Amino acid sequence: MPALTRRMFCALLAVACATAGARLAWASEVLDLDWEDLIPEGDDKAKSAYEALGVISHDQISQAPAESGFAPVRSDLDGKLVRIPGYVVPLDYGSEGVTTFLLVPYVGACIHVPPPPSNQLILVNSEVPKEFGGLFEPVIVTGMLGTSASETELADVGYVIAAEQVAPYGL
Template sequence: MISAVDVEADTPVTIEWVELMPEHLLEALDNLPMLEHDYSDDAVDPFTDEWNDPYADAWNDILTSTEVVTRYADTVIRLPGYIVPLDIDDKQRVRSFFLVPYFGACIHVPPPPPNQLIYVDEVPAEVNLRVEDMYTAYWLTGRLSLEINSHELGTAAYRVKMQTIELYQYQFDE
């Protein structure tokens, strides 16, 4: 789904995660072959220099790309996702987090590509997000900026100044 965006508007634009990945990277993903796993006794270990996979560089380029979609810069967006807590205060409230497209992202290796991670900081105390909330899907609304933020759990190519966060509920189009 591609949305028309009025960058001056403060009305949130609901987007999907795929809209944050540049088109040429999506096409590259579609054109890469399926991974094949060789578990035979004479298979080459993929963690050695002897392993030669012609597509490994292409996969790595996509999974580490910080290229972004600029049309949403400085736009108030609304996007569903899960939180990955990054900073927690002494009352166990989440102060900053990554918003990720699926449950378990950043906890399992590798993390999503940077253009599929959103960094959120300055979480107001009254929001009262807790570590255990990472198992819950949310709608995040806020102003999107193109800003790289790195953490030991991953690198985000986007940042959102949060306006609201609410429990996710699927909405059927009528």
């Protein structure tokens, strides 16, 4: 798996530091997000691509839009305590579990297909290693959201989360 770049590490560290001071003050103000909420108003191209995909099956994945570079993000969400469901694509893991992963909106994103736009990808860092049952099981992540552009070997990423909680998502 790819190692963290210095830029990714600095972005995650900044979000983690901001999280530590704000954790108690915002504990009751968790903002529940859907993936469409991460697309800024007025970005009709991204909204159209999102709406065209909807919930997709595995055989439709090759139709996902190939975006290069960084898509616009919602800066008003920077520093907010959020909760968002998605799927895990592990980036950094050891014998105890995964500590860094991409949270993606659908199964198969970033694996053998063009990645979604960067504003539809979240780089997640968890201080506590997590074990996951597989790539097809949804999770829900709660933590401080940051709007820090990062590059991974798999995709360009528009958001980061310092995870306070990662749990199975009950459908």
